Amino acid sequence: MLYEEKKFDLPDLEGLSKESVEAHLGLYAGYVKNFNDMTLLVGEYLKDAEKHAHAISELIRRRSFEFGGMRLHEYYFAQWEGTSTPLSVNGPLATALVEGFGSVETAVMHIKKVGMMRGPGWSILYYDPAAKPARPDGRSGGLFQIGFTGEQHQGHFVTLPIILALDVWEHAYLLDYGTTGKAKYIDACFANYNWAVMEKRFEDALH
Ligand SMILES: [Fe+2]
Numbered sequence: 095m096l097y098e099e100k101k102f103d104l105p106d107l108e109g110l111s112k113e114s115v116e117a118h119l120g121l122y123a124g125y126v127k128n129f130n131d132m133t134l135l136v137g138e139y140l141k142d143a144e145k146h147a148h149a150i151s152e153l154i155r156r157r158s159f160e161f162g163g164m165r166l167h168e169y170y171f172a173q174w175e176g177t178s179t180p181l182s183v184n185g186p187l188a189t190a191l192v193e194g195f196g197s198v199e200t201a202v203m204h205i206k207k208v209g210m211m212r213g214p215g216w217s218i219l220y221y222d223p224a225a226k227p228a229r230p231d232g233r234s235g236g237l238f239q240i241g242f243t244g245e246q247h248q249g250h251f252v253t254l255p256i257i258l259a260l261d262v263w264e265h266a267y268l269l270d271y272g273t274t275g276k277a278k279y280i281d282a283c284f285a286n287y288n289w290a291v292m293e294k295r296f297e298d299a300l301h
Pocket residue numbers: 118121167261263265266
């Protein structure tokens with residue numbers, strides 16, 4: 095019922111300071127703790143649900159915010175684990191991105207542009223393996239979706255597997271790049287990615 099904080103095997107990241115990453119990992123740990131605390135509290139309050147109706151209602155709403163913060167940060171940090179590795183040019187993910195967006199560069203540009211939207215949140219690349227887009231050659235395949243998730247929990251493409259999660263909250267770049275440095279931060283995120291992680295997620299999404 096309760097969750098454990100994950101540990102990440104992170105290398106030195108170019109353009110993202112240790113200080114910033116450590117502070118960010120601390121925020122992640124806070125989401126895990128808050129989610130667990132709220133879960134326990136709801137359990138307590140349910141013993142007298144009528145008396146605590148308002149508190150339960152607010153906790154239930156807030157719990158999904160904390161869960162989103164926990165899970166999305168796990169996707170986020172895992173993308174740098176191991177060593178920085180480029181996307182395999184002829185691999186299944188690259189091939190599907192070219193089919194979906196025309197080129198890998200265009201897909202990355204879209205993710206970055208969505209990341210530049212205002213407000214705290216996440217730019218997320220999803221894949222819908224169940225979609226059956228019409229293709230000129232008659233083949234069917236999945237569809238990518240790129241969305242902006244407000245805070246941690248609003249605007250998700252429900253049930254779709256996440257291939258890449260880019261945190262664009264100010265806390266992610268303030269220390270290294272200041273309030274106007276979001277674009278540089280986003281470039282730094284991409285420069286350090288281990289694309290093997292995203293390729294594995296894509297493989298998993300297909301099965
Ligand atoms: Fe974050």
